[in-house]
Amino acid sequence: MPSKLSVNLNAIAMLRNRRDLPWPSVTGLGRIALAAGAHGLTVHPRPDERHIRFSDLAPIRALIDDEFPQAEFNIEGYPSEDFLELVEKHQPEQVTLVPDDPSQATSDHGWDFVGKCEMLKPIVARLKKGGMRVSLFADADPAQIAAAKATGADRIELYTGPYGGSYDDPKKAGKCLELLGKTADAALAAGLGVNGGHDLTVANLPPLAKRIPKLAEVSIGHGLTADALEFGMEQTVKRFLASCGW
Ligand SMILES: CC(=O)[C@@H](O)[C@H](O)COP(=O)(O)O
Numbered sequence: 001m002p003s004k005l006s007v008n009l010n011a012i013a014m015l016r017n018r019r020d021l022p023w024p025s026v027t028g029l030g031r032i033a034l035a036a037g038a039h040g041l042t043v044h045p046r047p048d049e050r051h052i053r054f055s056d057l058a059p060i061r062a063l064i065d066d067e068f069p070q071a072e073f074n075i076e077g078y079p080s081e082d083f084l085e086l087v088e089k090h091q092p093e094q095v096t097l098v099p100d101d102p103s104q105a106t107s108d109h110g111w112d113f114v115g116k117c118e119m120l121k122p123i124v125a126r127l128k129k130g131g132m133r134v135s136l137f138a139d140a141d142p143a144q145i146a147a148a149k150a151t152g153a154d155r156i157e158l159y160t161g162p163y164g165g166s167y168d169d170p171k172k173a174g175k176c177l178e179l180l181g182k183t184a185d186a187a188l189a190a191g192l193g194v195n196g197g198h199d200l201t202v203a204n205l206p207p208l209a210k211r212i213p214k215l216a217e218v219s220i221g222h223g224l225t226a227d228a229l230e231f232g233m234e235q236t237v238k239r240f241l242a243s244c245g246w
């Protein structure tokens with residue numbers, strides 16, 4: 001199964017929200033990403049709507065349905081009743097459940113599957129009954145996989161933050177990668193699909209994809225948006241200069 005790239009639009013939305021203006025356009029950048037070959041779009045609407053707004057979801061759903069029907073919509077979040085109703089309304093192909101507290105700056109850990117298995121079971125069943133694939137955010141810990149499987153979820157999403165954060169320490173990165181790999185091996189052996197995400201970059205993605213050849217999907221936002229700015233800056237400055245003939 002080839003790995004799929006789902007572009008996370010949170011960082012674009014955060015930039016948009018600096019002003020009461022419609023740019024950068026979350027849907028417009030999503031369109032460019034899908035036209036360039038990305039396989040899907042990811043959003044992580046947080047309760048305070050600090051980046052993705054709940055009103056962004058319908059236009060993204062329509063973009064995929066109308067222009068890129070082969071693409072997937074992945075919505076991530078903590079499974080509060082409000083979140084569950086939101087995804088039931090917008091019908092993403094995949095829901096990724098994360099154990100985030102509303103006050104968290106960003107996602108920084110996976111589920112305690114052993115402790116939360118019974119809580120997750122009915123939620124996973126409700127989402128699957130609604131026609132959505134369910135993925136659960138998971139730390140690199142093979143010992144948690146049996147309980148993750150027992151929730152009834154389809155996939156786990158490996159939390160790759162510690163791996164991405166060790167960009168300046170190859171030894172630590174190697175250890176993180178091996179633990180991610182062992183967790184993926186255990187998950188695949190248990191019949192779970194494996195996604196990955198958080199702080200992935202052009203530099204650290206290839207070793208991850210090599211260690212986990214059956215990686216089903218990666219969702220990437222922060223590093224991809226940083227690259228889009230860096231690699232788009234030259235053309236954009238030239239475009240502004242050309243607009244006035246300078
Ligand atoms: C679940 C996960 O890994 C997060 O990366 C998340 O989707 C990004 O959230 P923020 O954009 O709020 O940091």
Ligand SMILES: NCC(=O)COP(=O)(O)O
Binds near residue numbers: 196
């Ligand atoms: N699920 C992880 C994700 O969507 C993007 O994380 P990041 O690349 O913004 O760290």
